Amino acid sequence: MIKVVVVGGGWAGCAAALSAAKAGAQVMLLERTDLLLGTGLVGGIFRNNGRYTAAEEAIAMGGGDLFVAMDANSRHRAVSFPGHSHASFYDVTTMEPLVKKILQNYGVEIKTKTRVVDVIKYGKKLQGIMIDGGEVIKADAFVDTTGTAGPMGNCLTYGNGCAMCVIRCPSFGPRVSVTAKAEVKELMGLKDDGSIGAMSGSCKLNKDSLSNEIKDKLESEGVVVLSLPENIRKSGSLGKKACTQYAIADYAQNLVLLDTGHAKMMTSYFPLEDLRTVPGLERARYEDPYAGGIGNSMRYIGIAPCNDLLKVDSIDNLFCAGEKAAIMVGHTEAVVTGLLAGHNAVALSPYCYAV
Numbered sequence: 001m002i003k004v005v006v007v008g009g010g011w012a013g014c015a016a017a018l019s020a021a022k023a024g025a026q027v028m029l030l031e032r033t034d035l036l037l038g039t040g041l042v043g044g045i046f047r048n049n050g051r052y053t054a055a056e057e058a059i060a061m062g063g064g065d066l067f068v069a070m071d072a073n074s075r076h077r078a079v080s081f082p083g084h085s086h087a088s089f090y091d092v093t094t095m096e097p098l099v100k101k102i103l104q105n106y107g108v109e110i111k112t113k114t115r116v117v118d119v120i121k122y123g124k125k126l127q128g129i130m131i132d133g134g135e136v137i138k139a140d141a142f143v144d145t146t147g148t149a150g151p152m153g154n155c156l157t158y159g160n161g162c163a164m165c166v167i168r169c170p171s172f173g174p175r176v177s178v179t180a181k182a183e184v185k186e187l188m189g190l191k192d193d194g195s196i197g198a199m200s201g202s203c204k205l206n207k208d209s210l211s212n213e214i215k216d217k218l219e220s221e222g223v224v225v226l227s228l229p230e231n232i233r234k235s236g237s238l239g240k241k242a243c244t245q246y247a248i249a250d251y252a253q254n255l256v257l258l259d260t261g262h263a264k265m266m267t268s269y270f271p272l273e274d275l276r277t278v279p280g281l282e283r284a285r286y287e288d289p290y291a292g293g294i295g296n297s298m299r300y301i302g303i304a305p306c307n308d309l310l311k312v313d314s315i316d317n318l319f320c321a322g323e324k325a326a327i328m329v330g331h332t333e334a335v336v337t338g339l340l341a342g343h344n345a346v347a348l349s350p351y352c353y354a355v
């Protein structure tokens, strides 16, 4: 039986582990924190615009388990908000255990609090990876789904400092890229002004810190759009956003709040003192990142060069998916590329006799 090790348990890694298991491999999924889903723990928007088609295609092709789970765990469906139609919002507070259960049902061995720190490479192949503490895990094929957010140094160098986000670098250690450890030169995304990386485009507010009127509307309709007074608009900040679909003028003129379990605010940073001048937000406080007033995590630092099969350049048995594989990625893209990478890690493995 082919053994596949997937490194990084965000949406991409979960999807890769699932499709590799479905393709008949023995699969181990390694995640450095105590939770799966990575940045998927704070997102929630899916099926918006073209992502609807991507989800339907994945379901039709037999790889839809994770989208079906998101659908089943949605707080709101078919919501429209500026620039977006027919979006669904999965509940970010309850999604992770459902995904974990699905993977376990398919026989995926999940190891959390397990951080990969190095690789064992021979010629153009990876023989194994080394985890914190020195243990080496060998496999026939590997999938790098370590994402592009963190370590803290990147947020300090390219962003506004560590905003204490869901990546939780101080608690679980920095992200380590398998691709970089395999000595493959990675690509870096650039902001509008040419500087490195992009700032994640949303923050979470504590729902109980909103006025009752806003909270009730958010929970019943899924979306609240608050017009901003001219003097506190942040038009100049739109170009820093990772998600360009939220970099349109509506997001400077308004505060857009979405109900994903938390109150997801579609603005990556807004000083608390300005935020609290908006009627109904006088008591507002950030939930994630905890220092949301100064920003959110920096992403797109460390993308693996790869081909259309998602095989990493110059390494025969290393595949990649999600943010590791491309710029401008969300949950949907992470899942569909994860499905492809996991499947290909089995189907294209030189050790594959069965597929």
Ligand SMILES: Cc1cc2nc3c(=O)[nH]c(=O)nc-3n(C[C@H](O)[C@H](O)[C@H](O)COP(=O)(O)OP(=O)(O)OC[C@H]3O[C@@H](n4cnc5c(N)ncnc54)[C@H](O)[C@@H]3O)c2cc1C
Binding pocket: 007, 008, 009, 010, 011, 012, 013, 030, 031, 032, 033, 036, 037, 038, 039, 040, 042, 043, 044, 045, 046, 114, 115, 116, 117, 145, 146, 147, 148, 149, 174, 175, 176, 177, 200, 201, 202, 203, 296, 297, 321, 322, 323, 324, 329, 330, 331, 332, 334
């Ligand atoms: C604040 C915020 C809000 C967002 N909102 C949305 C949204 O509403 N809708 C949407 O579609 N997209 C959203 N996105 C984008 C979306 O979350 C990501 O593009 C997508 O989920 C990326 O998935 P991934 O698996 O590629 O990477 P990640 O989610 O970054 O996962 C990578 C995982 O790898 C782990 N890891 C890293 N290094 C190691 C190592 N050495 N060993 C073991 N594990 C390791 C990390 O701990 C992490 O769990 C949002 C992003 C952010 C930051």
